[in-house]
Amino acid sequence: MSNDSLYTLEQRQQAFTQLREVKSELAARGWFPATSGNLSVRVGDFAGDRFAFAVTSSGKDKSKHTSEDYLIVDGSGRPIEATTLKPSAETLIHCEIYRLTGCGAVFHVHTVFNNIVSELYAEQGSVPFQGVELIKAFNIWEENARIEVPILPNYTDIPRIAALVEERIDKSVPGIVLRNHGIYAWGTNVFEAKRHLEAFEFLFEYAYRWKALNL
Numbered sequence: 229m230s231n232d233s234l235y236t237l238e239q240r241q242q243a244f245t246q247l248r249e250v251k252s253e254l255a256a257r258g259w260f261p262a263t264s265g266n267l268s269v270r271v272g273d274f275a276g277d278r279f280a281f282a283v284t285s286s287g288k289d290k291s292k293h294t295s296e297d298y299l300i301v302d303g304s305g306r307p308i309e310a311t312t313l314k315p316s317a318e319t320l321i322h323c324e325i326y327r328l329t330g331c332g333a334v335f336h337v338h339t340v341f342n343n344i345v346s347e348l349y350a351e352q353g354s355v356p357f358q359g360v361e362l363i364k365a366f367n368i369w370e371e372n373a374r375i376e377v378p379i380l381p382n383y384t385d386i387p388r389i390a391a392l393v394e395e396r397i398d399k400s401v402p403g404i405v406l407r408n409h410g411i412y413a414w415g416t417n418v419f420e421a422k423r424h425l426e427a428f429e430f431l432f433e434y435a436y437r438w439k440a441l442n443l
């Protein structure tokens with residue numbers, strides 16, 4: 229075990245492999261334009277309030293694979309292995325999502341649809357969806373279910389955004405949007421986080437097209 233038994237080297241390697249695979253798939257969709265976006269997956273279990281996760285390093289071209297793509301950070305977002313790599317500039321938001329939800333993976337992408345829809349609904353503070361089948365991807369099975377995806381302000385100061393996550397997060401909706409910036413989606417593992425991210429992106433495109441049709 230390394231780093232006070234938080235995770236094993238096998239878990240570390242597995243996390244890097246998982247990030248590499250999902251990064252490839254999301255990059256193929258064009259979901260990381262201009263080095264935007266970041267991904268993380270927890271390594272090992274929570275030990276009380278301590279945990280660690282693998283996160284993409286900051287400013288990289290996420291459509292490429294290099295030996296400098298990922299590093300391990302602690303629950304405060306600080307690297308816990310000797311490295312010259314910088315964790316994603318948005319790591320503190322990942323930290324808050326892990327801390328508040330106990331999830332296993334967090335994915336963040338910038339897309340045209342999530343940006344436009346966040347702007348369309350900014351004054352309301354959340355994006356509402358009702359009765360769309362893909363809401364079931366969030367394990368919400370009630371008839372004609374309604375959800376609201378919280379929209380947070382896009383401050384330049386990331387700690388200021390992170391400080392808002394706790395009051396805005398809805399535990400039954402595994403995503404938050406930053407206004408005119410992008411979505412964070414999470415899940416118990418990589419498979420579930422990707423399913424949630426895909427469902428949110430479907431819903432944002434749906435919302436955009438629906439609004440456009442009704443102009």
Ligand SMILES: CSCCC(=O)C(=O)COP(=O)(O)O
Pocket residue numbers: 262263264265266284285286287288315316317318336
């Ligand atoms: C070039 S996009 C601006 C930063 C951002 O929003 C993002 O998602 C990527 O930041 P990172 O530090 O994770 O590369």
Ligand SMILES: [Zn+2]
Pocket residue numbers: 264265266318336338409410
């Ligand atoms: Zn971003």
